[in-house]
Amino acid sequence: MSVDYRPMWSQLGLDLNAHDALLSVLGKAYQDIFLAQTDRPEGMKYFDFVMSEVHGLRIKELLDAKAEGRKVIGSYCVFVPEELILAVDGVSVGLCAGAEFAFAEAEKLLPRNTCALIKSAFGFKLGKVCPYLEACDLVVGENTCDGKKKAYETLDDLIKNLYVIDLPQMKSESGKALLKAEYQKFAAKLEEMSGKTITAERLRKGIEIVNNKRKALHRLAALRNASPAPISGLDALLVNQISFYDDPLRFTNSVNALCDELETRIKAAQGVRPQQTPRILVSGCPMAVPNWKLPWIVETSSAVIVGEESCVGERGSRNLTQDGSDTRLDLLMDNLVERYFKVDCAVFTPNPDRLQHIREMFATHNAQGVIHYNLQFCQPYQIESGGVERQLEDAGIPTLVIDTDYSQEDAGQIRTRVEAFIERIQG
Amino acid sequence: MSVDYRPMWSQLGLDLNAHDALLSVLGKAYQDIFLAQTDRPEGMKYFDFVMSEVHGLRIKELLDAKAEGRKVIGSYCVFVPEELILAVDGVSVGLCAGAEFAFAEAEKLLPRNTCALIKSAFGFKLGKVCPYLEACDLVVGENTCDGKKKAYETLDDLIKNLYVIDLPQMKSESGKALLKAEYQKFAAKLEEMSGKTITAERLRKGIEIVNNKRKALHRLAALRNASPAPISGLDALLVNQISFYDDPLRFTNSVNALCDELETRIKAAQGVRPQQTPRILVSGCPMAVPNWKLPWIVETSSAVIVGEESCVGERGSRNLTQDGSDTRLDLLMDNLVERYFKVDCAVFTPNPDRLQHIREMFATHNAQGVIHYNLQFCQPYQIESGGVERQLEDAGIPTLVIDTDYSQEDAGQIRTRVEAFIERIQG
Numbered sequence: 001m002s003v004d005y006r007p008m009w010s011q012l013g014l015d016l017n018a019h020d021a022l023l024s025v026l027g028k029a030y031q032d033i034f035l036a037q038t039d040r041p042e043g044m045k046y047f048d049f050v051m052s053e054v055h056g057l058r059i060k061e062l063l064d065a066k067a068e069g070r071k072v073i074g075s076y077c078v079f080v081p082e083e084l085i086l087a088v089d090g091v092s093v094g095l096c097a098g099a100e101f102a103f104a105e106a107e108k109l110l111p112r113n114t115c116a117l118i119k120s121a122f123g124f125k126l127g128k129v130c131p132y133l134e135a136c137d138l139v140v141g142e143n144t145c146d147g148k149k150k151a152y153e154t155l156d157d158l159i160k161n162l163y164v165i166d167l168p169q170m171k172s173e174s175g176k177a178l179l180k181a182e183y184q185k186f187a188a189k190l191e192e193m194s195g196k197t198i199t200a201e202r203l204r205k206g207i208e209i210v211n212n213k214r215k216a217l218h219r220l221a222a223l224r225n226a227s228p229a230p231i232s233g234l235d236a237l238l239v240n241q242i243s244f245y246d247d248p249l250r251f252t253n254s255v256n257a258l259c260d261e262l263e264t265r266i267k268a269a270q271g272v273r274p275q276q277t278p279r280i281l282v283s284g285c286p287m288a289v290p291n292w293k294l295p296w297i298v299e300t301s302s303a304v305i306v307g308e309e310s311c312v313g314e315r316g317s318r319n320l321t322q323d324g325s326d327t328r329l330d331l332l333m334d335n336l337v338e339r340y341f342k343v344d345c346a347v348f349t350p351n352p353d354r355l356q357h358i359r360e361m362f363a364t365h366n367a368q369g370v371i372h373y374n375l376q377f378c379q380p381y382q383i384e385s386g387g388v389e390r391q392l393e394d395a396g397i398p399t400l401v402i403d404t405d406y407s408q409e410d411a412g413q414i415r416t417r418v419e420a421f422i423e424r425i426q427g
Numbered sequence: 428m429s430v431d432y433r434p435m436w437s438q439l440g441l442d443l444n445a446h447d448a449l450l451s452v453l454g455k456a457y458q459d460i461f462l463a464q465t466d467r468p469e470g471m472k473y474f475d476f477v478m479s480e481v482h483g484l485r486i487k488e489l490l491d492a493k494a495e496g497r498k499v500i501g502s503y504c505v506f507v508p509e510e511l512i513l514a515v516d517g518v519s520v521g522l523c524a525g526a527e528f529a530f531a532e533a534e535k536l537l538p539r540n541t542c543a544l545i546k547s548a549f550g551f552k553l554g555k556v557c558p559y560l561e562a563c564d565l566v567v568g569e570n571t572c573d574g575k576k577k578a579y580e581t582l583d584d585l586i587k588n589l590y591v592i593d594l595p596q597m598k599s600e601s602g603k604a605l606l607k608a609e610y611q612k613f614a615a616k617l618e619e620m621s622g623k624t625i626t627a628e629r630l631r632k633g634i635e636i637v638n639n640k641r642k643a644l645h646r647l648a649a650l651r652n653a654s655p656a657p658i659s660g661l662d663a664l665l666v667n668q669i670s671f672y673d674d675p676l677r678f679t680n681s682v683n684a685l686c687d688e689l690e691t692r693i694k695a696a697q698g699v700r701p702q703q704t705p706r707i708l709v710s711g712c713p714m715a716v717p718n719w720k721l722p723w724i725v726e727t728s729s730a731v732i733v734g735e736e737s738c739v740g741e742r743g744s745r746n747l748t749q750d751g752s753d754t755r756l757d758l759l760m761d762n763l764v765e766r767y768f769k770v771d772c773a774v775f776t777p778n779p780d781r782l783q784h785i786r787e788m789f790a791t792h793n794a795q796g797v798i799h800y801n802l803q804f805c806q807p808y809q810i811e812s813g814g815v816e817r818q819l820e821d822a823g824i825p826t827l828v829i830d831t832d833y834s835q836e837d838a839g840q841i842r843t844r845v846e847a848f849i850e851r852i853q854g
Contacts, residue, residue, distance in 0.1 A: 110813065111810060149776045150773065153776055153778075153810075156777075164597075166601070168593075172593060177601060181599070377806075379572075379574050379577060380576075383578055
C-alpha cells in the first residue's frame with residue numbers, strides 16, 4: 001500500500017499494533033500461497049492489487065461512499081440479498097471470518113466447540129482488526145445454523161448495529177412465505193436507514209448488477225471445465241472471495257477480462273498445470289479470506305482444484321434472479337425470493353438438490369474426486385457430509401472428507417491424507 | 428417384571444441379549460440411584476412400578492392399543508402436540524434417548540461431535556433395544572437444532588415411518604404462521620393414518636387431558652417451593668420423565684395422589700432432606716430416562732434439587748392450552764399454536780423469556796444456586812448458557828455451568844465442581 005492508511009484505521013477504532021501484525025501475516029501468506037504460483041494469468045494482477053489494498057483503498061472507498069450518504073452493509077452469508085442493498089444505493093461487503101485471531105478472547109464468550117468461522121467473526125471484533133466491520137452502518141446476521149443463530153445474541157452486545165434475518169429450514173410453502181416476509185422486512189429496514197425508497201426500477205437495476213456479477217462467475221466456472229486447467233483453484237477461489245468485497249461493476253469487468261484471457265489460453269491448450277494433473281472438486285463449508293489452507297495443500301500436492309461447491313463458489317453464485325420485463329416491485333421481490341429459496345444450503349432439510357449439484361459439477365468440471373471440506377463443529381455440513389460421502393462413493397465417485405479448523409497444526413496430517421487420496425484417484 | 432415378555436420383545440425385533448444387558452444395567456442403576464434414597468413419599472411406589480414395567484407392561488399396553496386400531500406415535504420433543512395425537516385416539520410416547528448404547532455404531536453414521544441425546548436415539552435403533560421405537564406407527568422428529576434436523580435425514584433411512592415437523596426460529600408473525608401450518612399438516616397426517624377426523628369436540632378432549640396432566644405437574648412443582656423439600660429432585664425428575672411415556676389419565680391421578688401426600692408432609696414440616704440443605708435449580712438441556720447422572724451427583728453431595736428449567740421439567744409443562752368455550756376447531760388449533768409458540772426453547776433467537784423464567788423459578792422455588800446443565804455439542808443451550816451465566820451472576824445468582832455427556836468418566840470431576848459450588852452458596 002502506497003498511502004499511509006494508519007490515520008484512517010485509527011479513526012475506525014482499530015488496534016493498530018494488532019492490525020499491523022495481522023497484515024504482516026496476511027501479506028506473507030499471500031506471497032507464499034498466491035504469488036509463488038507459476039504461470040498465473042495476467043488478469044490475476046487486478047485481484048492481487050485488490051488484495052494488496054484490501055484494508056486500504058477498499059476501506060477508503062467505503063468511507064468515501066459513507067461521506068456521500070451511502071450506507072455500508074456488512075454480512076456473513078449468501079442469503080443476504082445484495083440486490084436490495086444496491087436498490088437503496090448501499091454498498092454490500094462480506095465480513096472477515098477466515099483467520100484465527102483473538103480466539104482466546106472469543107472463547108470467553110463462546111463455547112470452545114464453536115466453529116472457527118464464528119470464533120473468527122468474534123475474534124476480529126474483539127481484537128479490533130476488521131476495518132470492514134468497523135465501517136459498517138449495519139451488520140446483517142442470519143439464522144443459517146445454531147452456531148451463528150445463538151452467537152448473534154452475544155455479538156449483539158458487541159456490535160450495536162446488528163440486524164438478524166430469519167431463514168426457513170424446509171423448502172415448504174410456509175418456509176418460502178417466511179423468507180419473503182423476512183426480505184420485505186429487510187427491505188423496509190434498508191429504506192428506513194437510507195431514506196431511499198426501493199422502486200421497481202431501482203430493484204431491477206440492483207438485480208441486473210448482481211446477475212452480471214454472477215454471470216461473470218459462471219463464465220469463469222465454465223472455463224475451468226477445460227483440460228489442462230487454465231487457472232488454479234486457489235486463484236479461482238480468490239476471485240470468488242473477492243466477489244464479496246469488491247465494487248460489483250469493477251469486479252464484473254475484471255472477471256470478464258480474466259475470462260477473455262483464459263479463453264485464449266484454452267485455445268492454445270495452455271494450462272497452469274500439466275494435462276494429466278488430477279482434478280479435484282472441493283465441496284462443503286465456505287472458505288473466507290484468508291482461509292486458503294486446504295486448496296493450498298491440494299494444489300501443492302500435484303493436483304488441481306476445478307470447482308468449489310461452496311457458498312464462496314458455485315453454491316453462492318449458482319442461480320440468476322429473473323428480471324425479465326417485470327415492472328412491478330412485488331413481482332421482482334417474488335423473483336428475488338425464488339432465487340434465494342433455491343440455494344441448496346445445509347440449513348435446509350432434506351437437501352437433496354445439493355447432492356445432485358455435486359454430481360453435476362463433478363461431471364461438468366471433469367473432476368476425478370471430491371474432497372468434502374468440513375469446518376469442525378459445523379454440524380449442518382458435518383452431518384450432511386456422511387450421507388454425501390456414502391452416496392457419492394456408491395455412485396463410483398471417490399470422496400475424501402476432511403474435518404479441520406483455521407489452525408495450521410493439522411496441515412501435515414491433511415497433506416498425508418490428500419496425497420493418499422490423489423494416489424487413489426490416479427490409480 | 429412377573430410376566431415373560433421375551434416373546435413380545437422378540438416379535439418387536441429387539442436384540443434379546445443386548446436388551447437383557449440394557450435392562451440389567453438400568454435395573455441396577457434404578458436400585459442404586461432411586462431405591463437407595465431414604466424417606467421417599469409412598470406415592471413414588473406407583474412410579475417405581477411404572478419404571479419396573481417400562482419395557483414390559485407399558486409396551487404390552489401399546490400393543491393392545493394397536494390391536495384395537497389405535498395408532499402409537501413416538502416423538503423426541505415437547506413441540507410435538509400430544510393434544511392432536513389424543514384427538515385421533517392415538518397414544519403418544521417419548522422415545523428412549525438417555526443412555527450411551529451402541530455409540531460406536533451410531534458414530535459410523537454421525538460425526539463424533541454430535542450430542543449424546545442424538546447418538547442415543549441412533550444407538551437404540553441400531554442396537555435394537557428400544558421397544559417403544561419398534562412399536563411406533565409413526566416416529567415424529569422436529570427441527571429444534573442442527574444436530575437433530577440433519578440427523579433425521581440419516582435416521583430416515585433406518586426408520587421408514589419418520590415424519591419431521593418444521594419449527595420456527597424466531598417469535599415473529601411469519602414464525603407463528605409456520606408453526607400453525609406445520610401443526611395443520613401434522614393433524615392431517617394423523618387423520619390420514621388413523622382414519623379419524625379431528626373435530627372440535629375431540630380436540631377439546633385432548634386439550635383437557637393434556638392440560639390436566641400439566642396442572643398436576645404444576646402442582647408438584649409448586650409443592651417443591653416448601654422448605655424442607657418434601658420430595659427429592661431425582662424423584663420429581665422421574666415423574667417428569669414418566670409423563671412422556673405413561674397413560675396420561677392414570678399418570679395425572681398418580682401425580683395428584685403424590686401431591687396430596689406431599690401436602691400432608693409439608694404441613695408436618697417433613698422433608699426428604701434437613702431444613703438447611705442447600706437448594707439447587709437445574710436449568711438447561713433435557714434429561715431423558717435413564718440420564719440421572721447430574722441430579723444423582725448433586726443429591727448425594729448434600730444438596731437438593733428444587734426445580735428443573737428443562738423440557739423434561741417446567742419448560743416442557745409450563746403453559747396450559749386455552750380451551751375455554753371454543754367450539755370451533757380453527758380457534759382451538761389457534762389456541763394450541765399459541766401455547767406451543769410460548770415454549771422458551773433455545774431454538775428461538777433471541778430467547779429472553781427463558782432467562783426471565785429461570786429468575787422466576789429461582790425466586791419461587793427458594794433456590795440458592797443454579798446449575799446450568801449442557802449436553803456437550805448441544806450448541807443452542809451451550810451457547811445460550813454463556814449469556815445466562817453472566818446475567819444470572821450479575822443479578823447475584825450463583826451459577827455453575829456443567830458440560831457433559833452420557834458417560835460416567837467425568838462423574839468424579841463433576842462431583843468435585845458441584846461440591847465446591849455447594850460450599851460457595853452455603854458461604
